[in-house]
Amino acid sequence: MRRIYLDHNATTPLLPEAFEAMAGVLKDRFGNPSSSHSPGREARALVDRARREVAGLIGARPSTIVFTSGGTEADHLALGGVLKEGDHVVTSSIEHHAVLDELRELERSGTIELTEVPVGSDGVVDPGAMLGALRDDTALVSLMFANNETGVVQPIDAVGAGCRSRGIPFHSDAVQAVGKLPIDVGSLPVDLLSLSAHKFGGPKGVGGLYLRRGFRLRPLRHGGEQERRLRPGTENVSGIVGMGVAARVVGEELETEAGRIRKLRDTFETELAGRLPDAHVNGAGADRVPNTTSVTIYGVDAEALLLLLDMEGIAVSAGSACTTGAAAPSHVLTAMGLDSRQAADTLRIAWGRVNDANDPPVLLRTLMSAVQSLGREQ
Ligand SMILES: Cc1ncc(COP(=O)(O)O)c(C=O)c1O
Known part of the structure; x- marks a missing residue:
């Protein structure tokens, strides 16, 4: 059949090119990227190359990409890295559970106040309604790029521009858009953007958060110095390499x-x-x-x-x-x-x-x- x-x-499915590259890493490149010796430096070079490839897919500088364990962790790092007690947050009612449930939990525990903006029958959030929900104490707006169930693309430009004019950080969960739409963070008013490798031909369990240059984020965990201390822990080198190769291939053929x-x-x-x-x-x-x-x-x-x-x-x-x-x-x-x-x-x-x-x-x-x-x- x-x-x-x-x-x-x-x-x-994992792209064959990503599989080949990952198999090579798993077999021969066991070094820890934090080590100073040759095996370590080889692994570091692989992670650096993947960072350039992933950045290339969204028009970012390599230094603005933080590797994570996937889209969910990228979302959580964006939210948790910005929010503090008493903040107000605006989001849409159609976000992925990784964003919506995390924000609802923060609200339930009394940490933040949350405004969920509804969508029309076409599945699009009204940018006017979203910007109308902003308050003086709004610390973050989170709006997904494209919805995972319907594929409907959200008005990222309009909402992002409105946030920028008020100096409010703007996060977009772009897990379902990256690799499907051309994305250029250089011309998008986003501060934070989440990616996940397995949605564009890369492996599961690896993703990334784009962080606009100069944007200050607090780490959620403390430990080693990896990923500019924003995401400590020895890197998933083979996964990161697979994500990089997938990003390059889908970018070339997008x-x-x-x-x-x-x-x-x-x-x-x-x-x-x-x-x-x-x-x-x-x-x-x-x-x-x-x-x-x-x-x-x-x-x-x-x-x-x-x-x-x-x-x-x-x-x-x-x-x-x-x-x-x-x-x-x-x-x-x-x-x-x-x-x-x-x-x-x-x-x-x-x-x-x-x-x-x-x-x-x-x-x-x-x-x-x-x-x-x-x-x-x-
Ligand atoms: C829009 C969106 N955000 C986040 C995620 C979570 O990504 P991951 O599976 O890499 O944690 C998904 C996965 O379905 C998604 O569709």
Whole structure:
């Protein structure tokens, strides 16, 4: 059975180039980058090169990248490194749990005051509403670049510019945008930006935080001097090398791959609309990353659909992979006005590098027969 992987927002397959580079490191380059001898210096050079490659993908200077254990830790470092007791924070109601739950916990414990700004039915936050929520004691604004469930791109420029004019630090979780959209932090009004390697062909368990030059951040942990003391602990050298290689490869091919993937996605959506006119693509009217389809097929449980597709070798997700197994409906979809039934009837199809033009018709055919066999609940 030919397998079709359509869950690239949950994770991506490791790029062969990244695998090769990582295998070489794991086999032969065991040095600790903090050691002064040759094996140590070789490992340091590998980390430095990866830093240049990751920085290159987002138009940053290498010295502004802090390697972390992934997107979640990058988010936490950005939030925790800025916030102190009594601060006010503004965020959107559709952030990833890594941001939203962390901020809600800080609010619950009485550390901060939090304003969550809603989104419209298109999944976009209104920049005016976000900036309208700013107060004199607002210490941080956090708005994701692109949503993991719908792919909807947020007004980073407008919100960032408003924050900058008021001198308020601005963080963006760009985990779902990096490698899918061209990003140039040199022309973006962001102070902090989170990345995760496994979302763009790198390994799991490694990520990074971009930190605008001169921006002062407090470390969350104390220990060694790695990562400018902002993230102590011996570096995950092979992971960092894999992230660097992935960043270089996706950066080189970003434009062509984004166009190719967008075409697959749009072909599928157009064909689906012809076959199932009442299927609703969430965020269709908004600017989206090129790879994501979030579709509500009324009366058809997405979890059941997912299992039927899986039996046919097709991997998709119901809502966000991060919330799979949780009973609560997706906070992103309900924030866009879907009720819990509609949220449960929503499938996420996330295209990527491993897909080709054979996949949209196979998905469509398999999906239609799965919908037919499940029938519609009234
Ligand atoms: C928008 C967003 N932020 C953060 C994360 C967490 O990243 P990681 O899995 O590297 O911790 C994810 C992962 O799904 C994500 O989609």
